[in-house]
Amino acid sequence: MHASVGDRIVTASGVVGGAVRSGVVVDCPHDDGSPPYRVRWSDTGEETLVFPGPDSLVQPEEEGAQPDDAGPRTARSTTWHVQLTLVEAAGSTTAEAVLVAGPPEHADVGPLRSVGHARRDPHDEEIPVIGDEVAAGRALRRLADAMLGQAEDDITAATGTKGHVHT
Template identity: 55%
Template sequence: MKASVGDRLVTASSVVDGPVRDGRVLELRHPDGSPPYLVEWSDTGERTLVFPGPDTHVEHYDPDDVVQASTPPAALTAWSVQVTIQRDGGRTTAHAVLTGGAPPTVTAVGEDGHATRNPDDPEAPAIGDEIAVARALRRLADRLVDAAESQIEQSTGRPAHVQG
């Protein structure tokens, strides 16, 4: 594997249906472009020294793909959702926080609630996590729709209902 500064490193998840990580190569440790690479990850902004494995590939930087400064950039907005999970005994709670949007910060809480497992089934905390996160994200989505409806009503002076 060979990379150059500016190339994109893409790493597949080691877990089925897990997230793919990508980052920009910031620095080479060898002049021939061989690993390791100093990479800044797009999901966390963290910089780490990476020794890529077989689950990683390089997308080479092409300066011709870069929008020239004379071209007005497209309107881009980045929103981020941070989800934290807390387990307390048999109960799981997820907190979802959206930042960067309008309104600037929206929060929601979801719990695994009354989801119970069959006593014959093995413990699977990941399932409680999934239920709690799904409920927190659903509540977050509902709050965003409510905020949009409120803004529409304020600007038009009429009741608004956004179809889901």
């Protein structure tokens, strides 16, 4: 990542539901444009030293100017919600994980769902939260696999070449 004074930096939140922040690079101490940068944030006016990560992008000061003619970059923000429903009975817990709101381009696909199960050994002490954690973890892992599978299908549809997502 490289930036110059006047470029805009956009950073996604590190917490679920957090706001996307944007600011202007006011100081770039390295001649080659490498980080860190001093950024004045548009939401607070505060200046901080920023070491951008993969959740950040730099937009050059000149609108539409991009290295290698990559075209203008835009920031995009979307919120996805996962709903977990847990049912416990007779030493067994079942969790259903549902992606209830995903990207609009998947509206025709419908929600992704997965299920996870946990069963207590009859000799173990009954601690319901442990069954909840195991069943929910299994359901969420399967939901993640389903989401990666959907991404591979989307890559295949967009490119005409079998998609594969490395995990």
